Amino acid sequence: MIDIHCHILHGVDDGAKDLAESVAMARIAYEDGVRDIIVTPHFNHGFLTMADVVHRKLEELERELDRQGVDIRLHPGTEVQLVSAAFFDEHRRNRSFALLGRPGTHLLIEQRWSDYDPGTPEIVQRLLDAGVTPILAHPERHPFFRDDPELLPQLIELGLWTQVSADSLVGNFGPDAQRYGRALIAAGHAHTIATDAHNVNRKPNLGAGMAIYEEMAGAAARTELEARMRSIVAG
Template sequence: MIDIHCHILHGVDDGARDLEESVAMARIAYEDGIRDIIATPHFHPVFLTTADVVHRKLEELERELERQRIDVRLHPGNEVQIVSAEFVAAHTRSRSFAYLGRPGTHLLIEQRWSGYDPATPEIVERLLDAGVTPVLAHPERHAFFRDDAELLPKLVELGVWTQVSADSLVGNFGAEPQRYGRMLIQAGLVHTIATDAHNVNRKPNLGAGMAVFEELAGAEARSELEARMRSIVAG
């Protein structure tokens, strides 16, 4: 399995505290059946984890995983918050953040927790025009998507891919994200599943999320979803 959203890099955001915890998360991921992880530290004004830091920390963790013989492949990425249209545009121009995987054809974006940014369609269209597919992190956890039934489908129609979190599907974020996440699967609006793991407690648990997806959408849909996630890391 491939985890496209994971805060496994140590000491850069609210994810793994140190290298030891990063290694422990990788070990948990391996035991869950995950073989590829895209490291996606936050990219917003509080945790502005730039691409050069991502690559440096990634190489450090790769060396330690190799030393401990944990066979998980790591890939660069960021979780870029839509702080504003200008924030995204400026950092796109300066190449400040990392795209998902080495092909660089996808970008993980997230909404602010304070509310939906009405400039989102404009940002999405700019990314698509540049040949980049925006992958929207955990929409099921945002109340504004749950409250406005048309908001997320319109973004999907524009070309956005969604990323629903395994923790949501198994109920770890409460009843409403679980209900909405499962509804999105049944409506055919889920393009990827990821862990959004942050530590050994909020741990990599992709297997549980994929099991829920397959239960609701079927084995063929799961195969299509897995192929979509492979395309992110392989191009």
Template sequence: MIDIHCHILHGVDDGAKDLDESVAMARIAYEDGIRDIVVTPHFNSLFLTMSDVVHRKLEELQRELDRQDIDIRLHPGNEVQLVSAAFFDEHRRNRSFALLGRPGTHLLFEQRWSGYDPATPEIVQRLLDAGVTPVMAHPERHPFFRDDPELLPRLIELGLWTQVSADSLVGNFGPEAQRYGRALIAAGHAHTLATDAHNVNRKPNLGAGMAVFEEVAGAQARTELDARIRSILAV
């Protein structure tokens, strides 16, 4: 399996605090069946994890995983928050954040927790026009998507992909996120799954999420989901 959203990089945000915890997370991920991880440290007003830092830390962690014979490949990325349209545009223009994987055809981004950014459709369209597929992180956790049932489908119609989190599907973010996550799967609106793991407690658990996905959508949809996720890394 491939995890496209994981805060496994050490000492950069609210994820792994040090290299030892990063390695411990990688061991958990490997036991879960994950073989590729896109590192996605936060890129927001609190944790401005620049692309050069992502690549440097990734290389350091990859060397340690190789040294300890943990057969996981790491790929660059960021989880970019729509702090504001101006914030997003400035940092995109300066190439401050990393796209997902080395092909760089997808961007993981999230809404503010304080409310929906009305500039989202415009930003989504600009990314698509530039050949970049925007992937919305954990929409099932945001009340405004649950409260307005047409809001997310309108973005999906533009070409947005969603990333539903395994923790939501197993109930770790509460019953509302769990119900909406399952509803997105049933509607065909869960384009990717990921862990959004942060540490050894909020751990990589993609297998559990994939089991829920297959229970709701069936084996054929799971095959299509796997292919879609692989396409992000071109593997």
């Protein structure tokens, strides 16, 4: 399996605090059946993880995983918050953040926690026009998507993909996120499933999320989902 959203990079955001914790997370992911991880540190006002830092830290962690014999491949990425349209535009122009995987055909974006950014459709459209598919992190966790059932489908209609979190599906973010996450699967609106793991407690648990997906959508849909996620790193 491939995890496309994981805060496994050490010492850059509120994820793994050091190399030892990164390795411990990688071991948990490996035991769970994961062989590829896209590293996605936060890119927001609090943690502005620049692309060059992502690449440098990724190499450092890769060396350590090699040394310790943990057979996981790492791929670059970031989780870019739509702090504002201006924030996004400036950093995209300057190529400050890392797209997902080496092909760079996808970008993981996240809404603010306070409210929906009305500039989102325009940003989504511009990314698509540039050949980049935006993937929205855990929409099921945001009340404004749950409260307005038209909001997310309109973005999906444009070409946006969603990333539903395994933790939401198993109930770790409460009943509302669990219900909406499952509703997205039922509606065919869960394009990817990922962990958004931050440490060994909020840990990599992709297998649990994928099992729920398969139970709801069937084995053929799971195969399709896994192929879609793999295409992000394969180009």
